[in-house]
Amino acid sequence: MFSDDQVSEYHCFNEFFEEALYEYHAEPSKDLRHATYPLDVIYTQYGSLLVDLNRPKDAEAALDKALRWNPADVKIMFERAETRKLQGDMQGFFQMTLDAFKYAFRPKQVARCFRNLGFYFTEKELWEESVACHTMSLQFDNQSNLAMSELYYIQQKAGKVIPPPKMDRFREISEQYGFPAGADRDVLGLSYNYGKHFAEQGNTAAARYCWEITYDLTDDEEIKELIDKLTPEKE
Numbered sequence: 493m494f495s496d497d498q499v500s501e502y503h504c505f506n507e508f509f510e511e512a513l514y515e516y517h518a519e520p521s522k523d524l525r526h527a528t529y530p531l532d533v534i535y536t537q538y539g540s541l542l543v544d545l546n547r548p549k550d551a552e553a554a555l556d557k558a559l560r561w562n563p564a565d566v567k568i569m570f571e572r573a574e575t576r577k578l579q580g581d582m583q584g585f586f587q588m589t590l591d592a593f594k595y596a597f598r599p600k601q602v603a604r605c606f607r608n609l610g611f612y613f614t615e616k617e618l619w620e621e622s623v624a625c626h627t628m629s630l631q632f633d634n635q636s637n638l639a640m641s642e643l644y645y646i647q648q649k650a651g652k653v654i655p656p657p658k659m660d661r662f663r664e665i666s667e668q669y670g671f672p673a674g675a676d677r678d679v680l681g682l683s684y685n686y687g688k689h690f691a692e693q694g695n696t697a698a699a700r701y702c703w704e705i706t707y708d709l710t711d712d713e714e715i716k717e718l719i720d721k722l723t724p725e726k727e
Contacts, residue, residue, distance in 0.1 A: 500525045503561055504532040508698075509683065509705060510564035513595050516682060518563065532562035539571060548578040566592050566601045573608060586612045590671055597679045597705050603633035609671060610642060619650045620657060621665050627656040628674070632709075675709040684715070696722050 495502075501522045505511040511524060535558035542551035552575040558568045569592040576584035589608040596602045606629035613622035623646055626639045633639070647653055657665070659673075666673040687702035700722055707715040 499523055502527040503563070504530055505562055505564060508701070509597055509686075510562065510595070512682060512686060513597070513679070514564040516678065517594060527561065532558045532565060532568065534558075535561065536565075536568050536571065539575075543571070543575065543578070546578075548575040551575045564595045566595050566598075566604075569595065570604055570608070577611075582612055582615055593672055593676045594678065596676065597683065597709070599632040599708055602675050602709065603629040603631075603636060603639070605629075605671075606632070607636070607639055607642070609669075610639070614642065614646060614649075617649075619646055619654050621669070622646055623654045624657050624662050624665050628662065631674075680706055680709060683709075687718070691718070691722065696724075 499522055501520060502525050503511070503514070504527050505514070514520075515524070535554050539551045539554035539558060542548075542554055552572060555568055555572040555575065559565070559572065562568065569588060573585050573588035573592070576582075576588060585608070589605055589612070592608075593602075593605050596605050606625045610622045610625035610629065613619075613625060623643060626643050626646070629639045630636060663673045683702045683705040687699045687706065690696075690698035690702060700719055703715055703719050703722075706712070707719060
């Protein structure tokens with residue numbers, strides 16, 4: 493029923509910005525259409541069940557199908573990365589996390605990306621890199637007990653206090669391993685420019701939606717001023 497044809501491809505995006513990111517990265521040549529049934533959710537739940545049954549390879553196959561239906565859902569990407577970790581493929585886990593950065597547009601999603609990287613570096617006993625990533629994750633989710641517990645574990649495992657690196661050093665680490673030093677630049681650029689486009693078109697709700705993505709990831713007061721200047725929505 494929802495098979496791609498010569499002019500259309502079908503997906504199950506949860507919200508506008510997922511679709512916008514997919515269009516930006518994939519540059520599809522066909523028209524995007526929405527499948528009526530939540531096939532991404534079905535395959536994600538199936539994959540999670542297979543993980544619980546300790547069948548990570550089968551789970552990964554199911555999650556690949558979930559990503560076929562929603563190739564921009566970061567939750568699916570994280571679950572898929574977990575299957576690589578369960579199979580002992582830490583390099584695959586690392587690479588899938590890097591890929592997730594390109595679609596992470598909520599603060600807790602970005603925080604999860606950095607926690608994943610921190611876990612990878614802990615496994616490699618790269619203590620400074622791990623502390624750097626877990627500390628950065630707290631910038632996006634300061635209530636994360638997982639990050640705070642991992643930081644405590646690192647200090648115990650390393651046998652010494654490892655202070656978080658300064659921002660210049662963190663940028664060096666991010667460049668060395670190929671991950672952003674915060675939210676992905678394309679995510680920030682797209683959310684800002686879509687907001688600007690919608691504001692110019694007089695679509696206040698869409699402009700606010702996009703600019704709030706930018707603001708939540710940056711705490712940029714100039715973006716907050718743009719949001720505050722938008723015409724209040726009618727109830």
